[in-house]
Amino acid sequence: CENTNAIVFCDGCDLAVHQECYGVPFIPEGQWLCRKCQLIGRGVPTCIFCPNTDGAFKQTTSSKWAHLLCAMWIPEVSLGNHTFMEPVMEVEKVPKTRWKLNCY
Secondary structure (H helix, E strand, C coil), X not given: CCCCCCEEECCCCCCEEEHHHHCCCCCCCCCCCCHHHHXXXXXXXXXXXXXXXXXXXXXXXXXXXXXXXXXXXXXXXXXXECCCCEEEECHHHXXXXXXXXXXX
């Protein structure tokens, strides 16, 4: 049985993500931690694009946090490495008018 694009669970916060969607090219033998748990543990990051505090986060090039899906849905934003799906880049290219819109 081939294990492609499996769902992996963070051993720190129980986040469930698809391996390819979150950038986990190899499932580790032991514990796996999402990027948030690796870097800030039980801390609560704030997405620079929306008000939600749960979900799959990745760091930006300026050491802030963004939901991976928020970053992927904003056309001006890019990901530095598509295998590891990080860092979130080119946030400064988001038009000022878009920052004024409400996210629900």
